[in-house]
Amino acid sequence: MAASASAAAVVPPTRIVCGIYGAGTVGGGVVIVLRRMRERFLKRGLDFVVKTIVCKNLTKERDFELDEGTTKTDDIRAIVDDDEITMVIEVMGGTDDAREVTLAALRAGKHVVSANKALLAQHLAEIEEALVENPGCRMGFEAAVAGGIPVIRSLQASFRADSVTRVAGILNGTTNFMLSAMHRDGTSYAAILREAQARGFAEADPSADVDGLDALAKLCILARLCFGVTIAPDAVPTQGIRAVTSEDFEYANMLNATIKLVGVAERRTGADGTEAVSAFLSPALALKDSTVGAVGGVDNIVVVDSENLGEVAFRGPGAGRFATANSVVSDMLAIAAEARAGPTPGAPSGPDAVFPIAASPGTVLDFDTVARFYIRLVIKDTQGVLRVVGELAERHCFSLYSVLQTPIKTRDRVAFVVTTDETRSAQVQAFAKDIRSLEWCLDDPLCMPFL
Structure with a gap:
């Protein structure tokens, strides 16, 4: 008699072959976290394999072990030119080489996870263009802002x-x-x-x-x-x-x-x-x-x-080896889980998945910020200073709110503070420039907004 039921087929885990640029504090942290969490990730159907690590100094002693089968190289093209690698982790810092490998990876259809805030800030337009051209690619950068805090996602x-x-x-x-x-x-x-x-x-x-x-x-x-x-x-x-x-x-x-x-x-x-x-x-x-x-x-x-x-x-x-590595690996998990599940109809793709808000x-x-300001002045004590400060504030169209001064220790160098009502930063900077030109002003005024 034929069996009336059969065991459910076991779905093998999805193998995600990765390459890491950078073997320093964060790169090593990523390797350690992946090894530490391997069994849990396998239960979720994800098998991360680090195939290649690119670093500049191959002889430097590292504080983490490589998995069997992982190779180190100083060839910057080794990861982006490897068709087996589908996910690129960029944690090497700098902007020149990082830009090259990030754009090359996206254009080759690879997902990218980066902790490089300078790269993103300076080359956002190019990265977005590469995502438009390759809408199936994902870019994760949770670790680039505030380290381990999950603010980006x-x-x-x-x-x-x-x-x-x-x-x-x-x-x-x-x-x-x-x-x-x-x-x-x-x-x-x-x-x-x-x-x-x-x-x-x-x-x-x-x-x-x-x-x-x-x-x-x-x-x-x-x-x-x-x-x-x-x-x-x-x-x-x-x-x-x-x-x-x-x-x-x-x-x-x-x-x-x-x-x-x-x-x-x-x-x-x-x-x-x-x-x-x-x-x-x-x-x-x-x-x-x-x-x-x-x-x-x-x-x-x-x-x-x-x-x-x-x-x-x-x-x-906001920093630290494992806080930052945690954000990197979290991005890797999110991207891999989405790839395993397949595209969801109507879900955002390309740059819309990474940068969902469009400007009106x-x-x-307009960088002329509106705020109240703290202005610290350092002067040689002279009669009429407060009168001149008040007149200059009036000339630059803002009102002083208060004057603060600690006990004077020497009249040759006196610090005091004025605070303002709400005004524009350009007016405050013009005021500070005029104050600095006066004979009795000894230092550049320090201007700080109130939050």
């Missing part, structure tokens, strides 16, 4: 029925560690920079962090996701933290505030219906107990304001 999926009005946040862990310590301990900028370098938070050349370049690239990516506009990083008004002193934290404390390096992008609608997107990256004053002001240490936060949801905050580790027709970029 949330913006891609959870705000499609909403309209974002503002995105802001702390996007660099190194500078948040430094500013948090300056606020807590009264530490000088120079001293906390040395400590950050000693603890491995800051590089020997800290420019990318302290001058805001790292956070700026992330801000440009967030602006593209939230508002559909491509902003060149060098177009965004950017100020790092080198000029912030422990004295600024004394004044901030008088205002029940602290100082954070923040990136802000927002959408405004004019009286004529024209939409404008603005952005800036700067140290700013935030109330101590506010959503942004309360974030200390190396943590990052991204705060999204939208018409339907109101304020939503994403907070967590006629949207313009």
Whole structure:
């Protein structure tokens, strides 16, 4: 008698052959996470195989083991020219080689996962064009913004029925560690920079962090996701933290505030219906107990304001080997699971799956930010200084809100602060330029917005 039932056929796992560019901290972390989670992924029907790792130094000792069958090479074309490899992981940093392999991979029909914020910020238009030409390809970059915080996929999926009005946040862990310590301990900028370098938070050349370049690239990516506009990083008004002193934290404390390096992008609608997107990256004053002001240490936060949801905050580790590797592998899983399941009718593809928000027709970029401002002046004490400061503020069409001063230690070098009513950044910068030209002004004024 024939059996009335048979065992259900076992579907073998889908084999995803991967190539990794970069064998450093993040690349090694990806290999370790894939090995650690292999059995769980197999149960989900996904078998990730790292076939090739491309790195510049083949003799350097690494702190992770390679799987049997994985090869290392310094041939940059080894992955993109290999037809068996269907997913490319780009974690090598830089922009020149990274651009070459990312575009070559997409044009060859391979999926790409990247942790490279500078690449994305500088070459978004080319990447989008490659996705248009190859709509079956996917590009994941969760790790490029705020490390281990799952903000990118949330913006891609959870705000499609909403309209974002503002995105802001702390996007660099190194500078948040430094500013948090300056606020807590009264530490000088120079001293906390040395400590950050000693603890491995800051590089020997800290420019990318302290001058805001790292956070700026992330801000440009967030602006593209939230508002559909491509902003060149060098177009965004950017100020790092080198000029912030422990004295600024004394004044901030008088205002029940602290100082954070923040990136802000927002959408405004004019009286004529024209939409404008603005952005800036700067140290700013935030109330101590506010959503942004309360974030200390190396943590990052991204705060999204939208018409339907109101304020939503994403907070967590903005860097670190396994936090970043987790985001990379999460992208790999999402792309592989979609490929295994097959296309869903009506689902977005190509660039629409990666950048779901399109800018409204006629949207313009306007970097003249509206805010209240903190302006710290360093002067040689002279009669009539406050009168001149007030007259210049009036000439530049804004009102002063308050004047703050700690006890004077020497009249040859006196610091004091004025705060403004709401005004435009261009007016404040013109005011600062005029103040600096005066004989009694000893330093460039430090201008910071209030959040």
